[in-house]
Amino acid sequence: MASGTAPSDRPRPVGRGPKVRAAVLLATLAELYEAGYAEFSIDNVAQRAGVNKTTVYRRWKDRPTLVVDAVTDQIAIEMPIPDTGAIEGDLRELALSLIKTLTSPIGRALASIMLAAAHVPEIAEVKHRFFDDRIRHAEPIVLRAIQRGDLPADTEPAELIKALIAPIYLRLLITSEALDQTVADQATRIALAAAHAGALTRRTRPRDRN
């Protein structure tokens, strides 16, 4: 190997635009898996991606911005929005893919960010935006079901998605129970029963946060 100061030991250029972005986000995930959020270093990310640190900082102003971008990208890939033709199947698929994600390395990285969020205001803010975005992303499932006449017309999509994911996060973060298919089945039945009982309408929606 060349010495540390030799030009050949510098990060190799990975090109511009989308290629750089992809390389840095991939390196971010690798760094998260191995180091966790607490030990996460942009220096290491730059080295893994083969780019200069300044290249990273030009696109992502800080650690939380970079991490959330990488995790959001990956979750979007791992959690496509199902379209089975029936609301029950769609919700079950969505619950199952959330469970698969939360129990995978990327899920553990996400959990590590959520834990950090309690102390760092800027992470709390990106965390809020992240979940807002994820919930909105799943809303078409509910809108399609309303159009088919399978759900009450005044069902609030975001409230139904939250009713579906709440039992899953309770088991992950509070009661430490196994996350498996029966959890997905139960979450689906709870969300559907609540929607049909009219508990998830605009009228019953809790007010926005303060």
Place this chain on the structure above:
Amino acid sequence: MASGTAPSDRPRPVGRGPKVRAAVLLATLAELYEAGYAEFSIDNVAQRAGVNKTTVYRRWKDRPTLVVDAVTDQIAIEMPIPDTGAIEGDLRELALSLIKTLTSPIGRALASIMLAAAHVPEIAEVKHRFFDDRIRHAEPIVLRAIQRGDLPADTEPAELIKALIAPIYLRLLITSEALDQTVADQATRIALAAAHAGALTRRTRPRDRN
């Protein structure tokens, strides 16, 4: 003030038995409020309680044991199990008192323990026991409703309590939304709709954790 080595500066004895226990648990809460879990010190607790450190260690083998004992005691005081005569009123009262607790200083101390649990196995274990115990404590609400014929006979009490608290913890830990009375109302409606739809029976209960 006497110098640090003068006998008058030693912790004053607070007596034996229940009095010592009460003094130490109160000091533990005070230390949690002011220092948080990360900075929590048994030395400081002993000093606040006016007892020797060895007195604390004789009763509580370590930091997590002491903290969980103090928080559990306080939560039991702050969250009496309601008995309004109707399941809807009982669930709403329970949801409201959980919200009140989670948004109080003791709730923030509890959150601080939950966050620490991700990294410390012994805290994860006491956390699991703590929530198990709290959920079991609330089960009479459901059993009374079944006896009155207000809920399906095969409703699983713990599953109904979890359906009630899941939307509250989702808003606290994931979506960072305001916790207020409309959240309690919606959580009550979700849990009741799920119970009446038969989604919270032994048959539909997810398996115990691995």
